[in-house]
Amino acid sequence: MYVNIVNLLNLDKYLIMTNYLISFIFLGLSAIIVVTDDNKNSRKQIDNKGFATNKQQITEIISRIENLHGYEIEFARKTAGVDSSTKIKTIICPHDDYTYAGPVYLSVLKDLNIKTVILIGVAHKAYMFNLENTMVFETFDYWESAMGSVKISAYRDSLLKAFSPLNYTVNDSLHIVEHSLEALLPFLQYYRNDIEIIPVLIPFSDFESMNSNAEHFAEKFSNICRNNSLNWGKDFAVIISNDAVHYGDEGWSGRQYNRYGTDSEGYNLAVSHEYEIINNCLKGTVTEEKVKKFISYTTEENDFKAYKWTWCGRYSVPFGLLFSMHLNNKFNSTLNGKLVKYGTSLELDAIPVDDIGMGNTAPANPNHWVGYAGMVYY
Numbered sequence: 001m002y003v004n005i006v007n008l009l010n011l012d013k014y015l016i017m018t019n020y021l022i023s024f025i026f027l028g029l030s031a032i033i034v035v036t037d038d039n040k041n042s043r044k045q046i047d048n049k050g051f052a053t054n055k056q057q058i059t060e061i062i063s064r065i066e067n068l069h070g071y072e073i074e075f076a077r078k079t080a081g082v083d084s085s086t087k088i089k090t091i092i093c094p095h096d097d098y099t100y101a102g103p104v105y106l107s108v109l110k111d112l113n114i115k116t117v118i119l120i121g122v123a124h125k126a127y128m129f130n131l132e133n134t135m136v137f138e139t140f141d142y143w144e145s146a147m148g149s150v151k152i153s154a155y156r157d158s159l160l161k162a163f164s165p166l167n168y169t170v171n172d173s174l175h176i177v178e179h180s181l182e183a184l185l186p187f188l189q190y191y192r193n194d195i196e197i198i199p200v201l202i203p204f205s206d207f208e209s210m211n212s213n214a215e216h217f218a219e220k221f222s223n224i225c226r227n228n229s230l231n232w233g234k235d236f237a238v239i240i241s242n243d244a245v246h247y248g249d250e251g252w253s254g255r256q257y258n259r260y261g262t263d264s265e266g267y268n269l270a271v272s273h274e275y276e277i278i279n280n281c282l283k284g285t286v287t288e289e290k291v292k293k294f295i296s297y298t299t300e301e302n303d304f305k306a307y308k309w310t311w312c313g314r315y316s317v318p319f320g321l322l323f324s325m326h327l328n329n330k331f332n333s334t335l336n337g338k339l340v341k342y343g344t345s346l347e348l349d350a351i352p353v354d355d356i357g358m359g360n361t362a363p364a365n366p367n368h369w370v371g372y373a374g375m376v377y378y
Contacts, residue, residue: 042142042149043172047179050097050361051186052146057356058186061098062106064351069103073341076107080338082376084111087233089335090324092282092317092375095122095183095241097360099353100345101372107341108374109187109239116153116236117188118221119199120320122180122243122312126203132305133209135168135217135319136201138175143197145182147189153196155224162220167213174201180241180316188239202315206304207295210319211288218326225331232331233378240320242313244274244342244371251368257310262366267346273309274342274371282317282375283337286325291318324377334378341374348372 045053052058065073077083091108094101123136137160142149160168175181181199188195200217202210230236247270249258260269281294298314300306311317328335345364353359362368 041140042144043140043175044144045182049359051183054146057358058146058190060356061102061351062190065102065106068349073103073107076341080340080376082340086378088237088376088378089233090238090377092240092242092373093184094243094372095180096243096370099351099360100348100364102351103348104341104343104372104374105187108376111191112188113192114237115196117195117197118238119181119197120316121178121201121241122316123174123178123201123203125174125177129171129174131169132204135213136171136174136203137168138172138199139170145185145189147186150185151196153198156198158224159220167216184239184241202319204305205315207292211322214319214322215326217323218330222327222330238320238324240316242317244311244373245270246310246370248368267366278339278373283339286321286335286337291321294318337375337377340376343372345370
């Protein structure tokens, strides 16, 4: 999504002062909106264009996705062995505009009837807070969404009490300006209206820090599971927010992300590269070796903050998979990854949204497009 992606891709330490000031003005206004809520300590939705903001919009969006893409979604789910009875443990889901990524959202979130959801998100603006090699939590009681308020699970506070301070950070301000988790909430609420969430954002991280933090998280949460008889895939699930490649030579803050060119051949080669990453790193049994390989595809070897291939989920995905792997090891169960659906903003038929008061936050053309990978692990 344009506003956030620009900030994501502009990772230079010394930003242009104008952009720097605008970001902090926006941050300040967002903070004011939250603290002046008289009823509850709630985190407000920040994207009111690409995402639904009321129940009527999300209901219509899901209906339109079903009408336009229902057959292919059902075929993809069946091929991946997924239906409403599948005990899905972990999901990788996009967070781009519903008009573009809607079919991929629905392919992995449809009929998900889970009470507690651990949401692992991208920290697009982590550079503003000098955050790295940590897990970033928040202190809100609720998050506001198109389908109404979403309660924060009491397990979050139990986790924070159990965590070592070395492993995590609490930063409400980063959560206020981050859109990668709020995108998922209306879809989750549509299928279960009493969901509770544990949101965590993953900033710049090297493998060693990610692995250590993920293992720590898994250890503490596994204790909560045992103490509360929580069943993974029935009582709780893990959802990793991610958009795949951001490709093209226009609208990326002056940067060129067009390794294979922007003609039809270049597009096909870029998509093939996407499938190579998915097949080599995300499908099948989750292992440290596959996670390391994913990192080697997406970040530079000598600079973990620099893109090699522009997945904005280059930290949320490996962290989420490592957390899932370590948690799985605690329960000595299976965890097998299946690609349900891959698409791009250029390839998928856009869901019409203008007539219901929504739109898009970035163009979709050969010079500017985004990839979406929908994965399930069970």
